Amino acid sequence: MSLRSPLGRARGLGSAKDGTHHFWVQRVSAIALVPLTLWFVFSVARLAGASFEQVHWWVSYPAVAVTLVLFIATALYHSMLGVQVVIEDYVGGEGMKLTALLLSKFFHVAVAVAAIFAVLKVALA
Amino acid sequence: MSTPKPSSAPERPLSPFMIGPYYKPQLTSMLSITHRVTGMGLSFGTLLLAGWLIALASGPDAYAMYARHMLAWYGQILLLGWSWALLYHLCNGIRHLFWDIGKGFELPAAYRSGYAVIAVSGVLTVAVWALAYFV
Numbered sequence: 001m002s003l004r005s006p007l008g009r010a011r012g013l014g015s016a017k018d019g020t021h022h023f024w025v026q027r028v029s030a031i032a033l034v035p036l037t038l039w040f041v042f043s044v045a046r047l048a049g050a051s052f053e054q055v056h057w058w059v060s061y062p063a064v065a066v067t068l069v070l071f072i073a074t075a076l077y078h079s080m081l082g083v084q085v086v087i088e089d090y091v092g093g094e095g096m097k098l099t100a101l102l103l104s105k106f107f108h109v110a111v112a113v114a115a116i117f118a119v120l121k122v123a124l125a
Numbered sequence: 126m127s128t129p130k131p132s133s134a135p136e137r138p139l140s141p142f143m144i145g146p147y148y149k150p151q152l153t154s155m156l157s158i159t160h161r162v163t164g165m166g167l168s169f170g171t172l173l174l175a176g177w178l179i180a181l182a183s184g185p186d187a188y189a190m191y192a193r194h195m196l197a198w199y200g201q202i203l204l205l206g207w208s209w210a211l212l213y214h215l216c217n218g219i220r221h222l223f224w225d226i227g228k229g230f231e232l233p234a235a236y237r238s239g240y241a242v243i244a245v246s247g248v249l250t251v252a253v254w255a256l257a258y259f260v
Contacts, residue, residue: 030218037215048257052185079168111175118178
């Protein structure tokens with residue numbers, strides 16, 4: 001039996017073990033993604049029909065490469081947080097839940113690293 | 126779908142899931158579910174983004190192969206769904222951010238913003254594809 005009050009327990013660690021941090025960073029990344037997503041969608045739409053050389057040239061432009069890396073990192077982080085909530089809501093059983101959470105974390109980090117590496121390779125070539 | 130009833134627990138009223146025989150479909154709940162579904166779809170959709178950039182970093186041949194698939198009918202359908210999902214999640218996400226600061230919770234306001242999300246995400250998707258095809 002714990003001697004901590006229910007309020008003290010809730011303030012420190014909720015059932016998700018991290019209080020309001022998850023909620024907060026999901027909103028912070030969401031706000032950052034509003035301009036980044038609009039920039040990305042309309043930039044890519046303008047690139048429709050562009051040749052390999054044209055797209056390569058576009059990505060290698062420093063402002064574009066930096067914004068792309070920001071978009072990729074923020075989007076994958078936001079996605080990781082969102083998928084975590086879905087898993088916690090719908091996957092029953094601690095073993096299954098832990099497995100799904102681990103796979104989701106690995107997936108998101110791997111996709112982010114691969115996409116950022118690709119941008120850097122093009123930009124620094 | 127029936128409400129699960131634990132055998133050993135005392136009889137207590139349980140809140141039924143919003144999909145099923147208990148609630149009729151409403152704009153607000155449908156948009157909420159769509160937010161989750163598009164979010165999950167976009168998580169897998171990040172593979173399209175990474176694939177595009179990796180193909181670009183791998184050289185002209187890899188890029189040509191990627192572009193060929195994306196320009197095929199199935200690639201275009203995938204990209205159409207991807208772009209709409211992204212823009213819907215963006216618009217409805219902004220709606221959620223206003224709720225987070227306590228604005229727009231009244232039912233008429235929630236319906237107005239819901240219809241706005243449908244309209245704006247549709248208009249933005251058309252604008253993006255018009256830009257891609259005609260400009």
